[in-house]
Amino acid sequence: MKTRCKFAAMISASLLVIGAGLIVSQKVSAAGEGKITGTIKLDGTPPHQKPIDMSKEPSCQAKHAGHPITTETVVSANGALQYVVVYLSEGLSGAAANAVPSEQPEFNQTGCQYVPHVIALDVGQSFKVVNSDQTSHNIHPQPKPGAGNQEWNKSQPPGTPPFVVKWNSEEVAVPVKCNIHPWMHGYMAVVKGPYAVSGENGSFTIDGVPPGSYTVSAWQELYGTQTQKITVAAGKPTTADFTFKAK
Amino acid sequence: MAKFFAVTIILIAVASAVPIVMHTWEAPADISTHGALIDEQMSETMLEAGISFLAAQIILAIFIWQFSNPGPDARIKTFPGGAKGLVIAALVLVGAEVMALGIFGTKAWAAQYFTPPAADAMAVQVQAGQFAFYFRYPGLDGRFGPIHPDLINEGSQNFYGLDPDHDQDSKDDIVAAEMAIPVNKEIHLLMHSKDVGHSFYVPELRVQQDFVPGLDVSLHFTATKVGKYEIVCTQLCGLGHYNMKAYLEVMSQADFDDWLKKEAAMQ
Amino acid sequence: MHDMSAHAAQHHAPPTSFIRKHVFSLDHKVIGKQYYGLALIAVFAGMVLSWLMRIHLAWGAAPIPGLELLSKNGAPAGVITPEYYLQLMTMHATIMVFFVLTTAPFAAFGNFFLPIQVGAEDMPFPHFNMMSFWVTFTAFLVLMASFFVPDGPTLGGWTQYAPLSAVGKVAGPGQGTGVILWAASIAIFCVGQLLGSLNFITTTLDLRVKGMSLMRLPLSAWGWFITSCMGLTAFAVLMPACILLILDHVAGTSFFVPSNLVLNDQLQPHSGGSTLLWQHLFWFFGHPEVYIAIVPGMGIVSHVLITSMRRPMLSHRVLIYSMGALAVLSYMVYGHHMFVSGMNPVSSLAFSFPTLMITIPSTIIVLIWIGSLYGSKLRITAASLFALGFVSMFVSGGVSGFFLAQPSIDIMLHATYFVVGHFHMVMGVAAMFGIFSGTYFWFPKMTGRMMNETLGKIHFWLSFVGTYCIFMPFHYLGMAGNVRRYSAFVDDYTMRLIPVHKFITVAAIATGCAQFIFLYNLIHSRFKGKPAPDNPWEATSLEWSTPTTPPPHNNFGDKLPVVYHDPYQYGVKSSTGDYVMQASPEQVATPHEEK
Known part of the structure; x- marks a missing residue:
């Protein structure tokens, strides 16, 4: 009777170990994962980007050559659209969806602007809020009430150290504003699973996508969300281009 | 102790007046058309307030100096004119002063608030x-x-x-x-x-x-x-x-x- | 004059249990001491807050070690954030105005000495009296609780102008729960003051002992009586105002919030309220409040000065009428806080004239004090030094009122440090000097022990010189256009003023440290001081005629005193020396009497 119990315990323990190993190996098997690349374009004339007059904050104005422009639609000469968040809105399995990247991106307040203007984050991913200016900032993200994230705001006098925070629920996207400088505006997109934000040339790459069928979403602050259904194969890139229509 | 106190009061009163007389910290120069009246009113008030301030502090100090720790034979004396004199002085002097300030000050206020802007403003x-x-x-x-x-x-x-x-x-x-x-x-x-x-x-x-x-x-x-x-x-x-x-x-x-x-x- | 039912109510047996004796006591003397203790805790708390503000203003980037433990968000790495500065400022002002300047000179000393000075056994409504203290104490706890809510206390300033105070969290940290706690605390405080004022008025009118006509009341009793009349009307307006403010937060009403306000890009769900309504309600209380803080001090200081000068004031009656005139006028001048508020400019003028008029009774009071000094036999004690210091401070704070009373000059000085200098001098420091004077004077009667006079005088010198060093420069800053309630100075024209701020900060810390001498003296003398005689200052009023020191539970033992004289028979020939006590049947050869 006693030995039997022991045997059963050993069996279940080894099963547990194997199971855990399988889960872990699924996470780290980079070779078997695909990626999604693409370019985001804007079709039509972008809205006028009004220059920002920072004359009331001379230390910030000094960091810019002329008047910096609003960053709500940043379009390059060939129509490529920057600051678009691309993420997998459907199709991710539990493990891949719940993995939290360990790197800590930085959300910087510099020259009285948020750099980057749009930051994408995984649920539970820590990020650092930095004040590089010679003035106080009061960063104030305003998540939708009831969506699971708490609204907060925090002052950072010049010279105070960065602080680290994270978001607990998915939300695309949390608007962020500075309570001291009304023109300062940005977004934090909180998603589950891999994500990317389009760069200056409108291109993006989402790495580490397990093979499978997905709905890819692209979100832009003025033009909203577009989706595409794609299938990602192991080890090779899949293309998903998006084109937003100017209003 | 009392004499030292009296001297301290006078020193503080004079020291307080010095930066004002010396114009150490002043309002920036006026660049408006209506500001001259305000400035005039300000210096008028400063003069009257300054005199009241110095006079009150110095007389307070003198009396403290003079009437503290008197000898055993000293007798209580009453201020010439008594309360009635002081009340009349307050009513006449201060009353006239504040009325003058009030009425004159109305001009500066009216210049800014009771005149409508010009048609081509x-x-x-x-x-x-x-x-x-x-x-x-x-x-x-x-x-x-x-x-x-x-x-x-x-x-x-x-x-x-x-x-x-x-x-x-x-x-x-x-x-x-x-x-x-x-x-x-x-x-x-x-x-x-x-x-x-x-x-x-x-x-x-x-x-x-x-x-x-x-x-x-x-x-x-x-x-x-x-x-x-x-x-x-x-x-x-x-x-x-x-x-x-x-x-x-x-x-x-x-x-x-x-x-x-x-x-x-x-x- | 004698109302039997009131007399029956004030009569109660001495308590036996510790709780009924020291905690939930019905004895006006214990309640007075409780108020004093509360004010003492509050004043040191308020002072520490002012130090933090001053350090931040002078050395803005300097971390204050340990401060991050008090508020992680308010002072990351010990550096005070803009909102935390405003929160400290609001709490400093609220604590000082309500829990020190209203509590100590009026509620503490008034409770202890008003019944004794009129010759009563206690207040007519002892239960209300007990309630008034515990309600006030609760108000203090509610206010302090706001330090521990997530956003911290409110940052709206003690004036809590709407709509900043009325739209909720969206207006800034502390504007949600912080404001609700603030308004609740003040509304509760008002209840305490209303109960207290009711008791004070009834005591003065109904419980005077045989022979004590109104004109025979000492000036301190008159100070408290006039103050309680103001308290009854002023706090009765503030309380509903605070309740309406709370309703704007929790019930979706819009008493103080107009329509179409946009905060944080969000259109606010309010309409139809008036922001000026709050200002009118607040200042209808707020200006009398200034006199609620200072008139008891005037009474106490007159009382102490007379005893020290060994002569009555030039005119008892004129002083009383002048204090009364201050009280009445204080309701007609409140609009001078609102000259640039956007109310009709005609109202500004209408409020300006009574404000200028209030100079007249103030001047009469000061002239009577100074004129009475002439030909007196002034005794220098810690109490009389502080009383004379009060006169000096009141003059300094008063003359700056000339400026602020005139709308055209107020355009330049409104909301600058000139105002800060003005009200700290006339309402803050002067009232504090009144409290100190009263403490050194009455401590022997309250505790049965003498305070150390030498330490008292050292405390006076440091405080007197120190407060001038702090508050005089504020006037200069204001004249140069330095705006108050700024947590840092970023305007080009304020840069040259920063050395002045540094000077003020050093002076404030030094003067604040000197107050620990007082605290030590107070606590040490309470337990180790020399035993006090019944009448150490050779004074005349009834509190010095009690059979024991401190007075017994019912103040006068078996027999109530009978009053034979006007309160201040000094400088007369008598068997006791140069004075005759109010309760002494001795004939006075040439009595001081009001014609």
């Missing part, structure tokens, strides 16, 4: 919000477009909630973060608050007026000297109150016209 609207001022010029049509509070979006810099696509009057409105005005031209400043109480204070212009949320008030003034001055908020409006300011640029008419063109291009 230039209208500029200022909107105060947490924590910046924004200024609106009506453009060529001379009319300000309507404000739609629900359209206010600071991220895209629509600070006033204008809708130029639908409102004809808003099309040529110019919104700027600094206030430029032509020199020697009367300005009719329309004051609007977007959120909480704020105030518009330019020491050089000798104006200070609160913004009243829900109630638009107006001011008028003429700046007489070209230069760059600060507009600061003096009504506690939240955490960024200390940093709520804008610049006032007083410029020649020609420079102002150029400035307005440049701003119009930036809209």
